[in-house]
Amino acid sequence: MSKAFPEVSAIQYEGPGTKNPLAFKHYNASEIIDGKTMRDHLRFSVVYWHTFRGRGLDPFGAPTMIRPWDDFSDSLDNARRRVRAAFEFIEKLGAPFYAFHDRDVAPEGTTLAQTNKNLDAIVKVLKEEQERTGIKLLWGTACLFAHPRYAHGAATSCNADVFAYAAAQVKKAVEVTHELGGAGYVFWGGREGYSTLLNTDLKRELEHLAKFLHMAVDYKKKIGFKGQFYIEPKPKEPTKHQYDSEAAACLNFLREFGLMGHLKLNLETNHATLAGHTMQHELEVAAAAGALGSVDANTGDLMLGWDTDQFPTDIYLTTQCMLTILKAGGFTTGGLNFDAKVRRESYEPIDLFYAHIGGMDAFARGLKIASAIRKDGRLAEFVRERYSSWDTGLGKEIESGKSSFEALDKYIMKKGESSPTGSGRQEFLENLINEFI
Numbered sequence: 233m234s235k236a237f238p239e240v241s242a243i244q245y246e247g248p249g250t251k252n253p254l255a256f257k258h259y260n261a262s263e264i265i266d267g268k269t270m271r272d273h274l275r276f277s278v279v280y281w282h283t284f285r286g287r288g289l290d291p292f293g294a295p296t297m298i299r300p301w302d303d304f305s306d307s308l309d310n311a312r313r314r315v316r317a318a319f320e321f322i323e324k325l326g327a328p329f330y331a332f333h334d335r336d337v338a339p340e341g342t343t344l345a346q347t348n349k350n351l352d353a354i355v356k357v358l359k360e361e362q363e364r365t366g367i368k369l370l371w372g373t374a375c376l377f378a379h380p381r382y383a384h385g386a387a388t389s390c391n392a393d394v395f396a397y398a399a400a401q402v403k404k405a406v407e408v409t410h411e412l413g414g415a416g417y418v419f420w421g422g423r424e425g426y427s428t429l430l431n432t433d434l435k436r437e438l439e440h441l442a443k444f445l446h447m448a449v450d451y452k453k454k455i456g457f458k459g460q461f462y463i464e465p466k467p468k469e470p471t472k473h474q475y476d477s478e479a480a481a482c483l484n485f486l487r488e489f490g491l492m493g494h495l496k497l498n499l500e501t502n503h504a505t506l507a508g509h510t511m512q513h514e515l516e517v518a519a520a521a522g523a524l525g526s527v528d529a530n531t532g533d534l535m536l537g538w539d540t541d542q543f544p545t546d547i548y549l550t551t552q553c554m555l556t557i558l559k560a561g562g563f564t565t566g567g568l569n570f571d572a573k574v575r576r577e578s579y580e581p582i583d584l585f586y587a588h589i590g591g592m593d594a595f596a597r598g599l600k601i602a603s604a605i606r607k608d609g610r611l612a613e614f615v616r617e618r619y620s621s622w623d624t625g626l627g628k629e630i631e632s633g634k635s636s637f638e639a640l641d642k643y644i645m646k647k648g649e650s651s652p653t654g655s656g657r658q659e660f661l662e663n664l665i666n667e668f669i
């Protein structure tokens with residue numbers, strides 16, 4: 233088969249001084265940072281849906297993407313050609329992982345049996361390409377939002393048959409992810425929410441979602457799939473209100489229904505923005521609960537209220553993300569998955585390279601900067617000192633559960649007033665971060 237990207241050879245690290253747009257300025261896969269290669273810290277992953285199925289269509293206009301290897305038909309041969317093109321791209325880029333939805337890789341048939349057969353045919357090619365290149369599957373997932381049958385939701389549908397269909401679809405997607413040695417599996421509730429409460433039994437829908445996830449956990453154990461399960465929060469789009477709205481809501485749901493420990497979070501930057509949070513907030517909330525799993529690395533547009541899924545290029549953003557990820561001990565099963573798409577106007581195949589190289593370099597810089605900030609130690613020392621009243625005496629007693637309202641009342645009555653806390657020094661700390669950028 234002719235090459236999909238004949239004009240591009242393997243992307244090399246050339247250092248910050250290079251003017252070559254098809255080279256890395258900062259991502260040097262084998263460079264060691266804090267005892268680990270950049271490759272192992274960052275665990276970059278390419279998504280199949282945007283990068284190999286995205287066509288640049290929007291509500292106002294036709295597709296724009298030029299993809300010479302793709303005839304845009306639903307044939308299995310086209311799906312096979314697409315796999316070869318995808319792996320050529322990921323291999324040349326030097327990303328160690330990829331991620332896909334079941335329906336991204338193989339066409340849907342007229343029955344689930346036929347669809348599963350199509351999927352098996354393409355999984356065979358994915359497996360061949362994984363073996364040929366050494367590229368691994370970061371996570372698999374099922375598309376439970378595109379087909380009209382899921383208009384009212386999948387696991388939270390008002391219709392039990394739809395729930396059953398979704399269960400059968402996820403069963404197959406987990407099997408396939410297992411067969412491909414996937415490091416994880418993601419549940420993103422694309423239609424698990426509502427447009428109006430007038431027609432919605434919210435309590436029942438949440439209980440169904442929990443049942444669905446428990447069944448998935450049981451099945452995972454049954455087939456011996458050891459990959460990590462994740463939930464991906466997003467507050468809105470496509471539904472007006474989605475149940476997995478943000479990290480805290482997901483954690484609360486997992487706790488309420490006895491699912492903590494079975495699922496971690498897959499956090500996406502643009503979803504954090506839509507929820508009115510910073511990405512670092514979402515990462516910190518997940519990390520505090522021991523549930524920081526993986527990241528869908530992209531960025532939104534603060535002036536737009538939807539999921540623009542742009543490639544991340546902002547060094548402040550990547551620095552903040554890497555500060556929290558390093559503090560949490562780094563990725564184990566997760567990684568930085570570019571759930572991002574080139575703009576409709578960036579329709580040439582080469583734009584896929586520019587986009588991913590930019591994202592990888594931005595995160596490589598974020599990693600180096602975050603590591604330098606941690607080595608410098610002033611930021612952590614400031615925070616440690618700010619909380620030092622909790623390390624000894626009264627604070628220590630409270631933290632260790634040895635105090636009570638009566639004891640504290642007695643203490644403060646005797647003292648008369650609490651001792652003043654020092655300045656928060658936000659501006660000083662912002663300047664400190666800028667020293668490293």
Ligand code: XUL
Nearest residue numbers: 373420464500528539571
């Ligand atoms: C949608 C989104 C999904 C999930 C996987 O906003 O982020 O692509 O990552 O279903």
Ligand code: CO
Nearest residue numbers: 464500528571
């Ligand atoms: Co995502």
